[in-house]
Amino acid sequence: xxxxxxxxxxxxxxKNSNSKYFIDYISNYLNDYxxxxxxxxxxxxxxxxxxxxxxxxxxxxxxxxSPNSLTLNFLDYIYDNNINLKNKKLYxxxxxxxxxxxxxxxxLNIIKxxxxxxxxxxxxxxxxxxxxxxxxxxxKFISRNALRKLKKFSISIKNNKKSNDIITTxxxxxxxxxxxxxxxxxxxxxxxxxxxxxxxxK
Numbered sequence: 001x002x003x004x005x006x007x008x009x010x011x012x013x014x015k016n017s018n019s020k021y022f023i024d025y026i027s028n029y030l031n032d033y034x035x036x037x038x039x040x041x042x043x044x045x046x047x048x049x050x051x052x053x054x055x056x057x058x059x060x061x062x063x064x065x066s067p068n069s070l071t072l073n074f075l076d077y078i079y080d081n082n083i084n085l086k087n088k089k090l091y092x093x094x095x096x097x098x099x100x101x102x103x104x105x106x107x108l109n110i111i112k113x114x115x116x117x118x119x120x121x122x123x124x125x126x127x128x129x130x131x132x133x134x135x136x137x138x139x140k141f142i143s144r145n146a147l148r149k150l151k152k153f154s155i156s157i158k159n160n161k162k163s164n165d166i167i168t169t170x171x172x173x174x175x176x177x178x179x180x181x182x183x184x185x186x187x188x189x190x191x192x193x194x195x196x197x198x199x200x201x202k
Contacts, residue, residue, distance in 0.1 A: 003156075005033035006053040008046065010071035012039055015188030018135040019059040022128070022150065026057060029154040032044045038070045043077060055089045055123075057157065058111075061131065062096035065106040075114050085120040091157050092124075095131030100150045101167040103129065108165065126153040126161030142170060 007027060011017035020037070026034055038048045050056060060071040067075065078085065092111055094104040104127035115122040126149065128134055134143040134150070146168035156163040 004053055005030050005055050005057060006046070007033055007035045007057045007160065008059070008074075009035065009037045009039075010058060010074065011037075012068060017091065018131040019061055021135040022095065022131075023057065023059050025150060026093070026154045028156060029158045029168075030072050038090035039073055043074070043102060047083065050126050052198050053088070055160070056085075056120075056159070057091045057093070062094055062104050062107050063098075065103070066167035067107050067112060067177075069095075074173065075111075078118055079087050079114065083118070087121070088116060089121045089123045089160075091153075091163070092122075093126050093128065093153075095128040095133060095134070097130070099130050099170045101127035101169060104167075107168070124153070124156065124165060126150060126163075126166040126168065128168050131168065134168070146170070 006026075006102050007023045009020045009023050011019035011162050013020075023035060025193075027035065034049055036047075036049070058071070060067050063069070065074070077083075082119060091125055092108065107126060108125050111125070114120075128146060129145070130146075130151070131152055133139045134146045138141075140147065149166050153163055153166055
């Protein structure tokens with residue numbers, strides 16, 4: 001069986017991962033794919049699939065202007081072990097908690113430099129701001145412009161075309177409104193984990 005696309009979720013969340021949401025969204029446009037999770041799948045299985053595929057789609061969250069540690073470990077493993085990725089293509093999805101997707105640019109530059117080092121063909125990226133909102137069905141109205149761009153990116157992958165780097169923002173929100181929504185989410189998590197607001201501030 002030939003798997004054309006290898007989709008890799010680099011998030012460390014056990015469930016409700018925004019990166020997984022974006023991967024699942026893109027997979028709706030694809031045939032002959034398999035999805036891996038760096039948190040649970042071993043590298044051997046992932047690399048066996050990559051060998052048989054043409055295209056890799058990597059999604060991960062932004063951690064301090066960089067790919068998160070789970071994703072970095074995966075990238076380092078490929079580089080340190082001289083794994084051959086020649087003739088393979090890479091699309092990238094990076095999401096962050098900031099309202100503007102431009103905060104993902106430094107992490108994307110890290111990926112671009114890594115691609116040169118491992119001889120991997122870079123095909124484009126989508127840099128998603130406010131990943132927690134774009135990944136929630138209840139906020140579809142607010143995030144419709146971002147979802148429109150995600151659809152455009154998905155179609156580029158489906159058609160095997162190089163994509164310009166796409167940056168999303170929450171056009172219908174200002175900073176005050178975004179902070180208000182973020183606080184609602186954090187307060188719900190506090191309550192669920194039996195924490196007070198004061199304990200979180202410590």
